[in-house]
Amino acid sequence: MKRNKGMALLVVMLLLALMATLAIGINQFWYSAFNRTLNQQAHIQAKWHLLGGEIFARQWLAESLQNQTVVHFGQRWAQPGQALHTEDASIGISFRDAQACxxxxxxxxxxxxxxxxxxxxxxxxxxxxxxxxxxxxxxxxxxxxxxxxxxxxxxxxxxxxxxxxxxxxxxxxxxxxxxxxxxxxxxxxxxxxxxxxxxxxxxxxxxxxxxxxxxxxxxxxxxxxxxxxxxxxxxxxxxxxxxxxxxxxxxxxxxxxxxxxxxxxxxxxxxxxTRSHYFYARLTTENDRGGYQLQSLLHYKRQKVGVIDRQIRYVGSSDE
Incomplete structure (x- = not known):
């Protein structure tokens, strides 16, 4: 009788250990899934902030070059410290002449x-x-x-x-x-x-x-x-x-x-x-999940700016 009670107690303890292990695993799974969801949301949000900023940057570049016969560092596109501020993001914008090479x-x-x-x-x-x-x-x-x-x-x-x-x-x-x-x-x-x-x-x-x-x-x-x-x-x-x-x-x-x-x-x-038609636009933004960067190759023609290529990448947290 005592032997049966001991066996039953051992089975109960094994079941409790198994249930605890399963509970820890499920908790870790949902924690990881929650983190992945937050990261994905932050990535998507940063992507659309940058793409929205790119539209502003294209307009800024087109206005800077409008009616200009030459391209030089004294124009608005070349000025440092340009930024676009929205309700929930700040997007830094800088340009580089892609024909200085x-x-x-x-x-x-x-x-x-x-x-x-x-x-x-x-x-x-x-x-x-x-x-x-x-x-x-x-x-x-x-x-x-x-x-x-x-x-x-x-x-x-x-x-x-x-x-x-x-x-x-x-x-x-x-x-x-x-x-x-x-x-x-x-x-x-x-x-x-x-x-x-x-x-x-x-x-x-x-x-x-x-x-x-x-x-x-x-x-x-x-x-x-x-x-x-x-x-x-x-x-x-x-x-x-x-x-x-x-x-x-x-x-x-x-x-x-x-x-x-x-x-x-x-x-x-x-x-x-002395004129340029290709420019690199570099846009940066940051949220609580880290920093993001977009580099676009832009083409200026007939007072319009089009996008030839773009690359978005995660650049890490500013606290790192």
């Missing part, structure tokens, strides 16, 4: 074979650097930029061959500069140095806006001179830009500055412009 999609020609090209001196200040072969001014500037970033002549050739394999005449092959990451010679360190200097825009004609080049783009500006001028000689050129920018590449004020600074001929002037 070298568009790799302008290299959309079939590279000529090295043995069919004349030998041209390497565009560098170091006369001891071995020569490379180039096809046109866009390739010359691209090669000169790679020289500035420490690529060797062999690496320049290899990278050119890899780009050739991706590009087809009349077709834009690259949608983002990150697609260069697995290419030969482009390790992480070099990619981070290339990132602010290169871009992948849906245009086959180069139009680097000299009015919006920053000092971090000096290696690119030097490459436009085919490396015949040192970077410290080009800093005064950027500093001498008028508040409203140069009207065009043949602006007498620009030509006078080039003569005053005793700079060599601007070999890559065909790649330059």
């Amino acid at each position: 070298f568009n790799i999609n302008t290299l959309n020609y079939r590279f000529a074979k090295a043995e069919k090209l004349p030998e041209i001196s390497q565009p560098t200040l170091d006369e001891n650097t071995p020569p490379v072969f180039r096809a046109d001014i866009a390739r010359q500037v691209f090669d000169a930029l790679l020289v500035n970033l420490g690529f060797t002549a062999d690496q320049i050739r290899q990278l050119g061959d890899s780009i050739e394999a991706q590009l087809t005449s009349g077709k834009v092959a690259f949608s983002d500069i990150s697609e260069l990451r697995p290419f030969p010679g482009v390790n992480r360190e070099r990619f981070m140095r290339l990132k602010p200097l290169l871009c992948a825009l849906p245009a086959q004609k180069s139009a680097i806006n000299i009015n919006t080049l920053g000092y971090e783009q000096l290696p690119l500006l030097q490459a436009l001179f085919l490396n015949k001028a040192p970077q410290d000689a080009l800093q005064p050129l950027l500093a001498a830009r008028p508040a409203n920018g140069w009207e065009d590449i043949h602006d007498p004020a620009l030509q006078e500055i080039l003569l005053t600074l005793h700079l060599p001929p601007l070999e890559g002037e065909k790649l330059l412009a």
Whole structure:
């Protein structure tokens, strides 16, 4: 009899332990589901805040560029500290000229074979650097930029061959500069140095806006001179830009500055412009679940701004 009572007590204790385990599991499941629901709600809310802010940003950009003959840093779109405030969110907005870079999609020609090209001196200040072969001014500037970033002549050739394999005449092959990451010679360190200097825009004609080049783009500006001028000689050129920018590449004020600074001929002037049609808009917002960021590639044409591409990502909590 005592043995049966002991067995019954043991069964009851096992059932209680099982029920407690099930209760803890169910409680954890519903807690996780509740947290997932809150996170999903926060993500969706932030997404629509950012997309709503993008509409405002497009309108702001269109109004900033309306009736403007050039694009420069003195315009409203380039002013820092812009924000959109709603009842339950604050959205920070900033713009960046997407044409203050070298568009790799302008290299959309079939590279000529090295043995069919004349030998041209390497565009560098170091006369001891071995020569490379180039096809046109866009390739010359691209090669000169790679020289500035420490690529060797062999690496320049290899990278050119890899780009050739991706590009087809009349077709834009690259949608983002990150697609260069697995290419030969482009390790992480070099990619981070290339990132602010290169871009992948849906245009086959180069139009680097000299009015919006920053000092971090000096290696690119030097490459436009085919490396015949040192970077410290080009800093005064950027500093001498008028508040409203140069009207065009043949602006007498620009030509006078080039003569005053005793700079060599601007070999890559065909790649330059003073107007821009592509811009990056960066929008940020934050809620109790963390921060969120939207980057949109915008296209300005005929006083209207369209969206070419957008990327939304979670950037974490500000308390982290």
